[in-house]
Amino acid sequence: MIRSIGIVGSGLAGLSTAKTLRQFGFDVTIFEKEADIGGVWSASRRYPGLTTQNPRDTYAFSDFPMPRSYPEWPTGAQVQAYLETYVDHFAFRDAIRLNCEVVAAIPRGEEGWTIVTRSTRDGNEDRHDVDYLIVCNGIFSIPSIPAFPGRDDFIGAGGHILHTSEFTDPEIARGRNLLVIGYGKSSCDVAMASVGLAASTTVIARHLIWKIPKRLAKILNFKHLFLNRLGEGLFRYIQIRGFEKFLHGPGKPVRDMMMGSVQAVISRQLQLRRIGLEPDSKLETIARSTVSLVTDGFYENIASGAIGFQKGEIATLRPGEATLSTGATVPAEVIICGTGWHQRCDFLDAATLAKVTDMRGNFRLYRSMLPVGVPRLAFNGYNSSFFSQLNAEVSALWLADLLRGGLTPPPVETQNAYVDSRLAWMEARTDGKHSKGTNIIPFSVHHMDEILAEMDLKLPLSTRLKHWFVAIDAADYAGLLPRLMRRHGVTSRPQHRASQGQAA
């Protein structure tokens, strides 16, 4: 009998999992190592200027809209405040243990897990027995910083090396020569945040990639083009059905023309050729483990010279300067690495990890949630997405259905075949950049469709048709939870939208 559930992490995956499972009658506890909730959006991790990439209504939970007073792209602090209000609205603050790091999870077979936690305040350790463990520790949560040759001398002479998620106080950049490593969204945002503060800012990037402006041709919100079924359908999924067969078959010339025109608009709008930053590849290569939007003002500042740009990587560091792989030398006192993240679960024991991941560290999760053949363990948030909150929410419904006995996963051989084929497909289409097998971007809606189909819980046909042409509003998914609750005979009514707009 499964009753108590331990959840690692209070990002939006942990929060939506806890809220949903509590609504289904489970006794949930979230363990969070930081002093506040929100993960990516926590004050402990957000750099100055961070906003969502998703427009507001595409990043809210289905049954709890963001306040109308929020801008189209809410700030990190606003998202964190929204999540605080979500916790209060659904009344599960008592389930959250802050400053509580999970340092070990000891399997007890079919009995569940013993979770060992350490207080980040006083170091005290505690043990908690739970019937089921759900890992929501975030796939973009553990910073990855390259081991630069010469690092120790550089730091010894007063230099600083930090990750973008550690750039929470911009003062470290003031009056100093700043290098920002990487060309993902984090790097471009941090470079922008340092303009006018640092003595100099130089971005160092190994590869050029395409980025989407928030508004194409400065007018059309990108959500109307990419955050719907048609936008997803432009990229070739592992299996194609219906209209997608046309788009990637007889209609391919039309689809290629659409992609080509969007690429031309982006290149012109950002003047990429003039500033020498047009990628060699086509726009469709944009969808790897991440998709990056343009940071407001970034290219204008490159064009004006306020932000320098060097192609290559750091070869060696010396006090006050870096030599690049191109042989160029640049002044450097602070190095901020937007060099991505590790996907790891250091608190799991080696025997469990050997089943959860393959030899290359790729996560082997059925439906991005269930490790094959490991009892009483699941993951949520292991699905890099453009609708991370909706994917987490729909995944939480799947987990509730599973734990209430409504859903039987297929046999182990089928789960393994699913994982094998997905990993091979991701590897091929992302050139290895699939965040250890956690990539579903840009196929967030396909992923949710499959999860819902397995639960026999589809969105109405009219909504699915609408989603071909208009940006997906998270609220369109709000009916699913009450339907699943009714099916399981759960009587407590989920709360509704009365307290929208509370997060200030």
Ligand SMILES: Cc1cc2nc3c(=O)[nH]c(=O)nc-3n(C[C@H](O)[C@H](O)[C@H](O)COP(=O)(O)OP(=O)(O)OC[C@H]3O[C@@H](n4cnc5c(N)ncnc54)[C@H](O)[C@@H]3O)c2cc1C
């Ligand atoms: C800067 C940034 C901006 C993003 N913007 C968007 C966006 O606009 N749209 C979008 O769809 N996606 C975006 N993403 C992707 C993002 O990862 C998700 O949207 C989402 O916020 C992730 O939620 P999560 O709960 O899975 O992980 P996280 O938010 O990373 O939360 C994981 C939590 O687990 C905690 N934790 C980890 N290990 C332990 C442990 N051992 N013990 C206790 N607690 C632990 C962490 O402290 C953290 O609070 C963004 C990612 C980043 C890095």
Ligand SMILES: NC(=O)c1ccc[n+]([C@@H]2O[C@H](COP(=O)([O-])OP(=O)(O)OC[C@H]3O[C@@H](n4cnc5c(N)ncnc54)[C@H](OP(=O)(O)O)[C@@H]3O)[C@@H](O)[C@H]2O)c1
């Ligand atoms: N809401 C927002 O505004 C926002 C802000 C930040 C991030 N995000 C999201 O968060 C996720 C992660 O984004 P991110 O920008 O943090 O990371 P990312 O997209 O993984 O980008 C990492 C960058 O670091 C480079 N890199 C990696 N290892 C390197 C090394 N050893 N040396 C030099 N360069 C290295 C990569 O270059 P290569 O291409 O050469 O590998 C890449 O340019 C994405 O989904 C992103 O969309 C969203």
